[in-house]
Amino acid sequence: MTSVLFDVPGPRARRRVRVATVVAIAAGLVLLALAVRQFAVNGELAAQRWAPYGSWPMWRYLLGGLGGTALAAVLAVALAMAAGLLVAFGRVSRHLVLRAPARAYVEVIRVIPLLLLIYFAMFALPRYGLDLPLLWKLVLPIAVSRSAQFAEIFRSGFRSLEAGQGEAAAALGMRPSQSMRHVIFPQAVRRVVPALISQTAGVVKDTSLGIVVSYAELLQSAKVLAGYNRLLIQTYLIIALLYFAINYALSRLARTIDARQRQSGRYEPVSSPSPARRGLGRIRSATATSGDAPRRGRVKA
């Protein structure tokens, strides 16, 4: 799409683009220089303020935090995915008794901030006799809050299958539950893998709220470490880099799988991580991440 927005540039347009390129690079360099100057003036560039991060003990501590992040993220993803799958089954059920509560659950959970759930686990649950360990005060709220998103992903996967799949299963004499188990579910899950992975990156980001419950994940470890060695900016920049590396890797993985599924041409992956509000088609058409041209016809139907 972006390439059809402008013509193959002629000589004048090429000159303009060249000028704009030079100006843009210059502006970027000026901004960068200003930032570096700001760091230098305040002494944050001094070698001894960065040297500690060439040493192992600092890294050992941060990697410990990274381990905490990984543990929390894995547990939260597993729980949220399981719960999300159950809710998604409820949402596509034939029975209103299952459909209505599942829908209500998704609608309610998606308008409650994660931090409020965490505070609830920290301050409300103990009062009613449920004092969870630190790790679970972080993991459970994340799992609850993300389960709605996972449910929407699974549901959009179920919905993305052609109606013929369910009809064929029914024609073979399968009951709805059998058709779900043998026909719909295995195909749908494959389609939503990219969306599941990008949602996992979201969970990794959520675990940074460990700083609120003082569970020793990456951000909390950085806070403790910065309080000890007084290298505030350095520490936080380094963990920002760590978060970036993890989440960038995850999102690249999601995009690679997405592209591969598209390329194989047998089906279109469901790459939208945002919960559908009204009908799947609109959301899918509007929040797909890349390469929308070939799928448009079907989405509009």
Add this chain to the structure above:
Amino acid sequence: MSGWTDHLGEFAEGVLNTVLLTVFSTLGAVLVALVITAFRICPVRPLRAFGTGYVELFQNIPLAVWLVLFVFGLPMVGISFELFPTAVLATALYMASYYAETLRSGINAVSSGQAEAARALGLGFGQSLRAVILPQALRTIIQPLGNVTIQLLMNTALAAAVGVVELTEATNRVNLVLAEPLPLYVGAGVCYAVLAMVISSGAGVLERKLVIPR
């Protein structure tokens, strides 16, 4: 349950701060996102790279880290604002990456024939964007933009982690005094739900007004 009325003021202030955070962050985020999206589809390569880099950078680092960096880090390099504007700045810059991604997907969803037709009529890059592409793109993404705004509303709660007394933090403080967690937190949840409903029904109204039946 007796002391409830004494704390209504604190609660109201929390709601007000949440609303202010949401409004200012949304405005800032949309502005930044428009610029970033323009960068991402323009013919100048370094600007495109900057736009992509911006989205990747802000989407892949948690908002909590950005908030901590902005609130506690910036003063260390001699840049400091008040707490509230700093929280707005961090939230806006973070959410701008999501708005930008949504805007871009909207532009991608406009069929390429539209752009080709605009070019065939002799419209330039800016003209075709303004008169043909953007009006169509914006209409298709009103609902997703509403979803991102609801996400932004949820994210304003994180400002509590750096000390802004918005709805979540206000609830927390009132709870420390009253020790009535269940009604208080449920009440806060209801407040968020109402605010989210305002946003999504606003998006619904806009969509019904602007949608082009095809």
